[in-house]
Amino acid sequence: MPNRRDSFPALLGLALLPAFGVRAAEPGDPASAPLTVLLEPVRPYSFPDADGKPTGYAVDLMQEMLRRCHLNGQLEFNSWAGIYQRALADPRVLVVSIVRLGEREPNFYWIGPTAARRAYLYRLKARADVHVSSLDSARAYRIGVIRDDATERDLLSKGFELGKQLDRSPDHAALLRKLFAGRDELVALNSAVAAATFESFGYDFNKVEPVLKLSDIKLYMAVSRSSGPALYAKLLSAWDAMRRDGTVAAIAARYPNVSLLD
Numbered sequence: 604m605p606n607r608r609d610s611f612p613a614l615l616g617l618a619l620l621p622a623f624g625v626r627a628a629e630p631g632d633p634a635s636a637p638l639t640v641l642l643e644p645v646r647p648y649s650f651p652d653a654d655g656k657p658t659g660y661a662v663d664l665m666q667e668m669l670r671r672c673h674l675n676g677q678l679e680f681n682s683w684a685g686i687y688q689r690a691l692a693d694p695r696v697l698v699v700s701i702v703r704l705g706e707r708e709p710n711f712y713w714i715g716p717t718a719a720r721r722a723y724l725y726r727l728k729a730r731a732d733v734h735v736s737s738l739d740s741a742r743a744y745r746i747g748v749i750r751d752d753a754t755e756r757d758l759l760s761k762g763f764e765l766g767k768q769l770d771r772s773p774d775h776a777a778l779l780r781k782l783f784a785g786r787d788e789l790v791a792l793n794s795a796v797a798a799a800t801f802e803s804f805g806y807d808f809n810k811v812e813p814v815l816k817l818s819d820i821k822l823y824m825a826v827s828r829s830s831g832p833a834l835y836a837k838l839l840s841a842w843d844a845m846r847r848d849g850t851v852a853a854i855a856a857r858y859p860n861v862s863l864l865d
Contacts, residue, residue, distance in 0.1 A: 637675040638826075639696045640665060641686040645775065646799035647858040648700045648718075648822075651680070660858040661699035664717060665824065667850060671841040682774045684750045695834070696827040702753035703823050712835035714842045715823035718855070719862040721794045722754045722820075723813040725782075733788045735814040745770050747778045747787035754791040757818055775800050782811075791817060795860045 642649035648661040657678050669676050676697065681689070690696045691710055702720060703713055724741060726733045735741045738761065746763070748755040750771045763769050770787050772778040781787045783806060792800065794813065801808035824842075826835050845851050855861045 636695060637677050638669070639689070639693060640676040640678045641689055641696060641698050642678060642680050643683050643686055643700065644680050644803075645700075645796050646803060647796065647860050649680075650803070660854060660861050661717065661822075661824070663854045663857070664845070664851065665697065665699045667845060667854070668714075668824075668838060668841045671844065672837050674837075682750075683752055684773060687751050690825070690827050694827055694829040694831075696830070697838075698825045700822050701825045702820055703825075704753060704756055706756065707825075710828055711825035712828060712830070712832070712839075713823050713825055714835075714839055716821035717824060717851070718795070718822045720753070720818075720820050720822050721862075722757075722791055722817040723794050723797075724789045724791055724815040724817060725797065725811045726789050726814050727782065728810055728812050730788060733814070735789065738815070738817075741789065741815060742768055744768070744788040745786070747772055747781050747790040749774065749778060749791075752791075753820070754793075754817060758791070776804055779804055779806050789814070795862065799860070 642657055642662065644650050647659055649657060649659040652658045657680070662678075665676065686698060690698050698711075700717070701707070701711075703715075724735060724746065726735070733744055735744070742763065746758070746768055747770050748758065750773055755769065755771070758769060759765070765771060770781065772781060778787075778790055779801065782790050790811075797811075798808045801811070824838075826838060852863065855863050
C-alpha cells in the first residue's frame with residue numbers, strides 16, 4: 604500500500620485563518636468584507652505546508668493581490684467539485700486556480716492568465732497492452748478523470764461518455780488509487796502537477812508515462828459573478844500592477860514546474 608505522507612483528504616472543507624497580514628475590514632463596509640478563498644490541494648498551486656498552512660504558487664499570487672487591495676481572505680481546502688459548486692452559489696468567493704472554459708465564462712469574473720496547463724493521458728508503464736496514438740484510439744480504454752475538471756469537460760465535449768470511457772473520481776487520491784488497482788487504464792492529469800500529486804499520495808511517478816497530449820490551455824483566478832463589478836475591478840487593478848512590475852514572474856520563479864504563457 605502507498606504511504607500517504609500528506610493527508611490531503613483530511614483537509615478538505617477545513618477553514619483556515621488568513622496566513623497574511625492586511626488591513627482589517629472597516630465595520631459596515633461590504634466592499635471590504637473578507638473573501639472566501641477556495642483551494643484545491645494540488646501542488647504546486649495550493650497545498651498545506653509542514654505546519655498545515657496554505658502555500659503554493661496560486662496562494663502566493665492571491666496573498667499579494669489581496670494585500671494590495673487591503674482585503675482579508677478566509678482560506679478553505681476542498682475537492683474541485685465542492686469548490687466549483689461553492690463558487691457558483693456564494694458571493695465573495697475567489698477561486699485561485701481554474702481553467703477558463705466557454706461554459707464557465709458567464710459565471711465568473713476572470714483574473715489572469717496565471718499559468719499554463721498542459722493535460723496528458725498517462726498509463727502505467729507496465730500496461731504495454733494499452734496503445735494510445737490518437738484521441739480516437741483512447742476511446743477503447745477506461746479513463747480516470749476528476750469530476751467537473753476542465754479535462755473531463757473537454758473530453759465530454761469531444762464525445763467521450765461518463766460511465767463508458769470516462770470514470771469520475773472526486774479527488775486525486777481516488778483517481779490514483781483506481782489507476783494502480785487496475786480499474787482505470789488511463790488517467791488525465793495536468794503535467795505541471797502530475798509528479799507532485801503522485802508523490803503526495805505515496806505513489807511512484809516513475810511507474811507511469813504520458814501517452815497523449817490532450818490540451819494546452821491557461822489557468823486563471825476567478826471571482827464569483829455575484830460578487831459584483833466593483834470588487835472585480837479592485838482585484839483586477841492589483842493583478843495588472845503585479846504583472847507589470849514583475850511580481851507575477853518573480854513568484855512563478857519560485858516554482859520550477861510553473862510555466863507562464865504571457
